[in-house]
Amino acid sequence: MITCVVTYTIDPAKTREFEAFARAWMDLVGRHGGVHHGYFLPSEGASDEASATRAGSDARVALQKPASAPG
DSSP states (O other): OEEEEEEEEOOGGGHHHHHHHHHHHHHHHHHTTOEEEEEEOOSSSOOOEEEEEEEESSHHHHHOOOTTOOO
16 A cells, blocks of 8 residues: 655635645545545644645555646
């Protein structure tokens, strides 16, 4: 099992776009046999950082970026 932790810097003006991106990622990881453990944001204070954890038995599933992913 391979587990990836990804850290994102979120533009506060684009939180809706990030939510759509996050939902798409969760669906794709599940569809390809991985497990997405969710997105984690700080619970206190102002921050533009978020992280996500996903795992899969195939490195390609754990590491791939969906076609709609920015950058």
